[in-house]
Amino acid sequence: MLRPIFSPWALLLSGSSFPLAVAARSFAKFSHLEASIAHSNNSTPPYVPTYNVSLPIDHFNASDTRTFTNRYWVNDTYYKPGGPVIFINFAEGTVTPAGIALTLAEWTGHHTFASAVMHLSKQLNGVAIGWEHRYYGYSQPFELSKEDFPVGGAKDYQYLSVNQSLEDVVCFATKHIHQAKLKDNTVLSNLGPNATEILHPSTTPWIWVGGSYAGNLGAWLRLRNPEVIYAVWASSAPVECRPDGSAYFNNIYRATPSNCTADMQAVTRHVDSLLSSTDDSLLSSTDDSAKHRDAVGKLLMHPITYIFQGCGPSGTIHSFCNYLEGFDVASYLYHHRSSNAHDATAGLEVGLAAYLHALWRHNADISPMLAAMRTHSHPNPRDAYAWQWQSWTEIGLFQTIDPASEMALGSRFLDYGAARRDFVDDLPNRVDNSYVRQFGGWNMQPSNTMFSDGEFDPWRAFSVTSQDGHLGAPERGVTTEIPKCGVSLEKGSDIFGIVHEGAVHAADLGSYLYPVEQQEEEESDGVYKNTTLDGLLWPPMFERAGALFLRALKEEWLPCxxxxRGRVTAI
Structure with missing residues (x-):
């Protein structure tokens, strides 16, 4: 069966709880915010009603009548008849109370927060719906053991696929929502018992908002079922699914000072040479030396694990580099003189000492945040198991190291074999991503879709705005010129959307807002400039992307x- 996702090195360091070789999950977008909510004692979050819908376990086998219960949430605070459905799929993670408070209620307990979903709902008089992905959280098709693994074994994951999950949304939108009695939603209830009838996608536009894998799902569903999903905001969507995800580290390399990357590469090569030597004393001469090499390689990668994609370079790799480059070499040499002080490897040994020192200091800085994220955001291994399955069967994008790449920052031992050793024999021997690749990957051309990316998002290498031409990316341009409704982009054409300077993963889907008097402090880094609105500072990624998407909706797509349907838009 699948092994627990928590590896000893990660627990030891209080670091990332997910092996590097697997595509990092998108929870890093909000998990640090969820942790802050968990620590807040201020009042009670607004109530967002939770509902359940019964869905087929297998949509594509009419003889299989088994069903399961899927959770969803509805906030109708800003809804007026004629307004759209603003739909967010929470994708590869349990939907937590903190996540709902942030995304569907804009509540943190101590700061003003803005979410893209609720901002759009307010501006468009829409109803917001949050969706839990099958096999995640409490939307489970099969009984789980006390270890959070399906009682029936790995075979129970056979219905965890992109196609099944997309059909879940189609089924919900076309067969359920217009008949739902959302009795716990005040606005809809006051409109009468049949208020939801007009929410069918044939009469009400469904607008998808999603980041990372959820952004993929939205873009794919717009291509697959344009009659259901009318428009999409896909933030940081790595739609170019392939087994090799080593390019994940390219943007981390680009965001890191060159002197630091040179030192990191030198130390890594030195450690690799030690690990590949015939003397296995470094690995305690165990019979499991391959796994020990994997562990050492992951240890060296700790500064650039998934937290970079959520926190950016200033709080991760730049902090590590400051410790690395500021290491007191003279003091170290004074306390560690030996007979081989002038040996050719002495410089590399000092470099390794500096690296380990920086690793220790950097880890001490981020451990409280990581502990809070791990404790409050992800209580169940079930999510990790499910994402293992999706990664190994369909998504791929394993964060391995390509030693031939000039941007490689990790050990050459973190290869595909290391990825495989992290997991299980029950998984398929190869990734079959034929279904998701039919949507076009880098070359996909969905209409009524806005793509947004962070300049230094590691996942940008696999998005439609990728500039990694050496991998085969077409290096498409990005334009803010709004396409006509329903018109697919021409192959190789520019992408409608925005790339946020200096930003990382899904940075525009939600953000804290601060009083105007904090503007000078917030702008001190010279990178992010804020927009003042309603007496609050709106971070530029959120404001710019939201404004562009709203303009597209209001000026082109919704009137269309x-x-x-022979109606005049009231928006």
């Missing part, structure tokens, strides 16, 4: 939806 109404005209096609």
């Amino acid at each position: 939806f109404e005209e096609a």
